[in-house]
Amino acid sequence: MNLDKLTRLAKPILLAIGAVLLITLPFYGSQYTITTFVRIIYFGFLAVSVGFLLGQGGMISLTQTAFFGMTGYAIGLLGYERGIPFPWPDLIGIGIVLIAAALVGLVSLRTYGLTFLMITLAFGQVCWAFATQNTTLLHGWSGFRGIRPFVLFGIDFRNSANFYWMSLALFALGLYILWRIVHSPFGLALNGIRENPRRMIALGYPVYWIRLAAFIIAALYAGIGGILAVYYSGLIAPPTIHLSRAIWALLVVILGGSSYFWGPVVGTFVAIWLEVLISQYTQRYLLFVGLIFVIVVLFSPQGILGIIDALRRRYSIRLAERFSVRPAGAPAGSDKKGLERR
Amino acid sequence: MERRLFAIVSVLVALSMLLMSCAPAATPAPAATEAPTAAPAGEIKIGIISAFTGVFSAFGEMQRSGYLLALEQYNYTVAGKKIKIIEEDDQLNYELAITKAKKLIEQDKVDILTGLVSGDEGLTVQEYMKDKDIPLIPMYSAPEDMTMRKFTFNTLRPTWTGAQPMDPFGYWLAKEKGFKKVYMIGEDYSYPYNQAGGFKRGFCRGGGEEVTTVWHPVPMDDYSSIIAAIPLDKGYDAVIYNGAGSDAVSFVKQYLDLGMHKKIPLHGQSNTFERPDVFSMPEEVAEIQAWSPHLVADDLNTPEWNKFKEAYVKRWNKPPSAAAEFAYVCMIMILRGLEKVNGDVSDKKALVEAMASVDLSDAPRGPVKLDKYHNAIENVYIRVTAKLPDGLGNKGVVTIKNVSQFGPYDPDLYMKQPPDDKNYPPDKCSEMPAEMLKVEKEYEFVPFGQ
Numbered sequence: 001m002n003l004d005k006l007t008r009l010a011k012p013i014l015l016a017i018g019a020v021l022l023i024t025l026p027f028y029g030s031q032y033t034i035t036t037f038v039r040i041i042y043f044g045f046l047a048v049s050v051g052f053l054l055g056q057g058g059m060i061s062l063t064q065t066a067f068f069g070m071t072g073y074a075i076g077l078l079g080y081e082r083g084i085p086f087p088w089p090d091l092i093g094i095g096i097v098l099i100a101a102a103l104v105g106l107v108s109l110r111t112y113g114l115t116f117l118m119i120t121l122a123f124g125q126v127c128w129a130f131a132t133q134n135t136t137l138l139h140g141w142s143g144f145r146g147i148r149p150f151v152l153f154g155i156d157f158r159n160s161a162n163f164y165w166m167s168l169a170l171f172a173l174g175l176y177i178l179w180r181i182v183h184s185p186f187g188l189a190l191n192g193i194r195e196n197p198r199r200m201i202a203l204g205y206p207v208y209w210i211r212l213a214a215f216i217i218a219a220l221y222a223g224i225g226g227i228l229a230v231y232y233s234g235l236i237a238p239p240t241i242h243l244s245r246a247i248w249a250l251l252v253v254i255l256g257g258s259s260y261f262w263g264p265v266v267g268t269f270v271a272i273w274l275e276v277l278i279s280q281y282t283q284r285y286l287l288f289v290g291l292i293f294v295i296v297v298l299f300s301p302q303g304i305l306g307i308i309d310a311l312r313r314r315y316s317i318r319l320a321e322r323f324s325v326r327p328a329g330a331p332a333g334s335d336k337k338g339l340e341r342r
Numbered sequence: 343m344e345r346r347l348f349a350i351v352s353v354l355v356a357l358s359m360l361l362m363s364c365a366p367a368a369t370p371a372p373a374a375t376e377a378p379t380a381a382p383a384g385e386i387k388i389g390i391i392s393a394f395t396g397v398f399s400a401f402g403e404m405q406r407s408g409y410l411l412a413l414e415q416y417n418y419t420v421a422g423k424k425i426k427i428i429e430e431d432d433q434l435n436y437e438l439a440i441t442k443a444k445k446l447i448e449q450d451k452v453d454i455l456t457g458l459v460s461g462d463e464g465l466t467v468q469e470y471m472k473d474k475d476i477p478l479i480p481m482y483s484a485p486e487d488m489t490m491r492k493f494t495f496n497t498l499r500p501t502w503t504g505a506q507p508m509d510p511f512g513y514w515l516a517k518e519k520g521f522k523k524v525y526m527i528g529e530d531y532s533y534p535y536n537q538a539g540g541f542k543r544g545f546c547r548g549g550g551e552e553v554t555t556v557w558h559p560v561p562m563d564d565y566s567s568i569i570a571a572i573p574l575d576k577g578y579d580a581v582i583y584n585g586a587g588s589d590a591v592s593f594v595k596q597y598l599d600l601g602m603h604k605k606i607p608l609h610g611q612s613n614t615f616e617r618p619d620v621f622s623m624p625e626e627v628a629e630i631q632a633w634s635p636h637l638v639a640d641d642l643n644t645p646e647w648n649k650f651k652e653a654y655v656k657r658w659n660k661p662p663s664a665a666a667e668f669a670y671v672c673m674i675m676i677l678r679g680l681e682k683v684n685g686d687v688s689d690k691k692a693l694v695e696a697m698a699s700v701d702l703s704d705a706p707r708g709p710v711k712l713d714k715y716h717n718a719i720e721n722v723y724i725r726v727t728a729k730l731p732d733g734l735g736n737k738g739v740v741t742i743k744n745v746s747q748f749g750p751y752d753p754d755l756y757m758k759q760p761p762d763d764k765n766y767p768p769d770k771c772s773e774m775p776a777e778m779l780k781v782e783k784e785y786e787f788v789p790f791g792q
Binding site: 030031032039132133135136141142143145146233234235239240276279283285286 | 438
């Protein structure tokens with residue numbers, strides 16, 4: 001059997017098996033497994049939002065949770081309390097997110113690196129403080145609770161299996177679109193800006209506007225995640241948009257591998273399952289999750305996908321040496337390509 | 343760029359690690375306390391959600407000491423069946439609370455759900471549980487609507503509502519102490535609204551004129567501007583601080599530091615001077631003799647309380663607190679309910695009915711029975727801060743017997759009123775609805791200890 005052919009076949013087969021397993025989950029998984037996967041999806045949207053900015057654009061943002069919460073608060077305020085029917089509160093929420101992202105972006109994207117981080121931190125904290133202290137409109141600490149999903153085309157999304165399928169479809173679509181964005185000329189220009197903004201300016205790219213567009217796209221993803229979160233948990237309150245959640249999102253992106261497209265997804269998956277599994281055995285689960293984070297990042301700055309990538313490369317080189325053929329994808333010794341990076 | 347990013351990120355990771363490890367895990371390894379595994383067929387599972395880590399881990403720890411004591415007295419066995427407890431931590435974050443509730447119900451398939459510290463946790467979990475038949479027993483969570491306007495049959499609360507101890511307190515201050523106007527500074531969220539609501543109703547009924555309310559955001563460190571704004575020339579009889587926890591510690595400390603207690607006396611809501619927070623306050627707290635109402639007093643001297651206290655001190659080597667006693671009584675109610683149905687948890691309706699009719703007349707804090715909305719009818723104690731043999735605490739002054747969550751009102755009349763918030767009940771007693779100022783039977787005040 002030709003090694004090249006084998007490895008080329010393995011990928012689509014594994015992907016197909018994975019997709020089938022995910023789609024049929026409600027038939028064999030327990031109720032709580034579905035709940036956990038829905039959580040992975042909505043926090044996945046948040047992580048993808050953070051990961052896109054960090055991995056593709058080199059921007060560390062601590063404000064994505066604010067966008068995550070904005071759609072939730074819009075649904076709570078307009079849909080739940082004022083009784084406006086389904087698509088409108090959600091669309092208004094998305095609209096608010098886009099406008100807010102544009103405004104914050106216009107200001108904060110004049111800066112890079114740490115300064116950018118501090119401005120986004122400030123904005124995230126302002127949103128959190130506002131939600132906490134505004135008792136007349138947003139009900140302060142209590143927030144909104146008892147929000148229920150909608151019924152659409154006769155499909156009741158209160159059923160968690162239905163909700164899971166909808167979330168999964170949305171997530172798949174969202175990731176596909178993001179994949180296309182990342183591999184478009186726009187995505188490449190963004191990568192160029194991450195590497196060297198000055199050179200990109202010199203080359204004539206509208207660096208500021210490209211970064212702004214990326215910031216708005218990322219905010220949109222966080223906002224969609226927020227919609228799913230508020231419907232599934234039935235709750236939007238200040239703890240959801242607290243700084244600790246923003247840092248958590250950043251951590252899972254790094255855990256998964258910030259320079260990989262799939263890093264945020266893998267990171268969220270691993271982090272949430274770790275929490276679920278370890279918290280069954282000890283109340284000190286945060287300590288263990290944190291330790292695992294540190295160990296992974298210490299030994300592989302490129303996260304979990306970085307480890308897999310390195311193992312795969314080493315393995316295929318060894319295979320290549322034994323069969324004296326070229327390893328799949330790349331010449332021996334080159335680290336040009338393993339998993340799809342960036 | 344890459345390197346710098348990595349440096350920044352590493353710093354962040356280190357920082358968040360620090361944050362994470364700062365949140366103390368309130369509990370020793372649970373392995374020591376889990377019931378020895380028995381035949382799973384005869385096992386009853388009790389799910390417990392509490393704030394075992396995070397800022398409020400002290401509450402989680404007190405609850406844990408309370409319910410474990412009860413379980414150990416029963417040797418984790420009821421009617422020949424083993425009790426298995428499954429503890430989940432929610433860090434007082436209600437997004438997490440609801441996730442853990444889902445986990446306990448959907449995955450662990452618990453027969454009873456209990457725990458819960460804050461009001462928002464309680465309301466959130468109750469909302470999720472409302473179409474399920476599994477009994478929910480909030481241990482410290484006090485929003486009155488859980489057992490009133492949003493009452494669900496499976497909710498049982500042998501503890502309290504926010505307004506329950508405050509209504510008699512307000513009435514007592516106006517009637518017995520002759521207070522006319524008080525200045526109330528409160529934390530801006532639902533529990534203090536409910537405490538203020540109960541206070542205003544009682545105060546106005548007792549002949550008071552005005553409760554001026556001022557709200558501050560939570561949490562807050564510096565109260566100097568709020569304290570400086572207290573009017574000293576408007577004839578206020580007292581300041582009441584309507585807050586708890588670290589806010590109360592900071593407020594009381596600054597109030598004393600600024601010497602305000604010499605100009606206008608300070609009193610508190612139920613939790614303001616509660617242990618263990620009062621231990622962090624200056625010793626002068628005992629001298630200012632601040633009143634506050636609660637369902638326990640630290641110098642209770644009944645056989646029931648002494649028995650509980652002795653067992654508690656022996657087991658945990660520290661004095662019990664209200665949160666611990668509440669958790670203890672909740673667990674006792676659960677265990678006695680299970681005994682009544684002979685360990686058969688298949689019929690949840692029968693289980694709820696059994697628990698609702700459990701005899702709790704020997705509860706440490708004083709006799710407890712449930713009303714038809716499954717909330718406790720119990721004694722309220724008005725206490726005064728004092729230096730007790732085991733440290734700062736609250737000494738009983740007056741006992742009010744058999745106080746229900748509706749105070750002296752008719753339940754239907756009470757529930758017709760809007761829920762307590764910032765604007766209702768009104769600050770001025772003259773604006774209070776007339777039917778809320780008259781009741782058929784008022785409280786009787788008994789000197790403490792009789």
